[in-house]
Amino acid sequence: MAINRIQFQHGMSLIEFLALYGEESQCAAALEHWRWPEGFVCPRCQGRDHYRVQHEGRSLFQCRSCRHQCSLTAGTLMDSSKLPLRLWFLAIYLISQAKTGLAALALKRQLGVSYRTAWLLNHKVMLAMAERDAQFPLRGQVLLDDAYLGGERPQLPGQAGRGSPNKQPMIAAVSLNAAGHPVYAKLSPLPGFTAEAVTEWATKNLRPGSSVLSDGLACFAGVIKAHCAHSYIVVGGRKPAQMPKFHWVNTVLANLKTAIGGAHKAFKFGKYAHQYLGAFSYRFNRRFDLFALVGKLLRTAACAAPRTQAQIRSAEVHA
Numbered sequence: 396m397a398i399n400r401i402q403f404q405h406g407m408s409l410i411e412f413l414a415l416y417g418e419e420s421q422c423a424a425a426l427e428h429w430r431w432p433e434g435f436v437c438p439r440c441q442g443r444d445h446y447r448v449q450h451e452g453r454s455l456f457q458c459r460s461c462r463h464q465c466s467l468t469a470g471t472l473m474d475s476s477k478l479p480l481r482l483w484f485l486a487i488y489l490i491s492q493a494k495t496g497l498a499a500l501a502l503k504r505q506l507g508v509s510y511r512t513a514w515l516l517n518h519k520v521m522l523a524m525a526e527r528d529a530q531f532p533l534r535g536q537v538l539l540d541d542a543y544l545g546g547e548r549p550q551l552p553g554q555a556g557r558g559s560p561n562k563q564p565m566i567a568a569v570s571l572n573a574a575g576h577p578v579y580a581k582l583s584p585l586p587g588f589t590a591e592a593v594t595e596w597a598t599k600n601l602r603p604g605s606s607v608l609s610d611g612l613a614c615f616a617g618v619i620k621a622h623c624a625h626s627y628i629v630v631g632g633r634k635p636a637q638m639p640k641f642h643w644v645n646t647v648l649a650n651l652k653t654a655i656g657g658a659h660k661a662f663k664f665g666k667y668a669h670q671y672l673g674a675f676s677y678r679f680n681r682r683f684d685l686f687a688l689v690g691k692l693l694r695t696a697a698c699a700a701p702r703t704q705a706q707i708r709s710a711e712v713h714a
């Protein structure tokens with residue numbers, strides 16, 4: 396068997412990571428550069444003239460024009476966090492490098508923080524990954540398939556089948572290049588397999604003019620209203636998994652199953668599907684350069700909007 400170029404790539408070792416971001420001052424300098432690449436900009440008045448003041452051991456930026464004070468982390472994913480930056484950076488590194496995703500319990504052990512802190516860190520980072528990835532719709536030839544998140548896990552008696560409370564309908568999409576190889580993937584929860592839900596999903600996730608191939612499930616015709624072409628292969632008794640045309644979308648779904656089974660076991664699929672699937676897609680779409688992925692994810696976190704625990708635990712984030 397040929398060595399898989401993606402699986403065997405170098406990535407960024409822990410030693411390399413610590414050399415770059417092992418000290419609090421290195422993390423602060425990197426964060427400042429990513430937030431304000433051209434130098435400090437006052438979030439209130441856009442003024443640039445400022446000085447630094449020390450407050451309770453933290454460095455604050457004070458605007459000379461409007462006197463507004465802000466910390467380096469205010470307005471970022473790390474907003475209001477008491478954790479040192481180097482712990483945030485390490486968490487982001489660990490999450491970025493875990494191909495199958497990282498359970499909060501593993502993060503708790505590696506960082507030496509409470510489970511609650513690790514859970515929240517993990518969710519904040521996964522949300523930032525999902526939101527970043529959502530900015531890039533798929534284009535060109537796109538394979539679509541329907542699946543259930545949690546659908547193939549052993550169910551309790553009486554819970555199997557479509558009525559199971561912890562079973563989340565989802566859509567899997569893979570874009571192909573001219574040679575038929577996978578380029579990018581999108582995995583998203585759907586409120587249900589209806590044409591309306593697919594139209595809404597396609598409007599956000601597919602570029603107009605994309606050519607969609609599906610197994611002919613009626614709802615997939617919903618992509619047409621989102622200005623995409625739709626063709627399908629009627630499966631007729633055969634599962635799409637057995638059809639060569641659907642090979643890549645099935646490979647991605649199999650990888651997802653491994654990731655969920657390996658790292659997360661079970662979670663509230665309906666409630667947290669958005670960030671788990673978004674984080675999975677984010678990693679998949681940057682799989683060709685695992686070294687650069689670390690810096691990209693750190694920068695994404697530096698520029699992401701703050702999220703509170705209440706927002707993460709409520710459904711409003713996924714709306």
Ligand SMILES: [Zn+2]
Nearest residue numbers: 437440458461
């Ligand atoms: Zn100002």
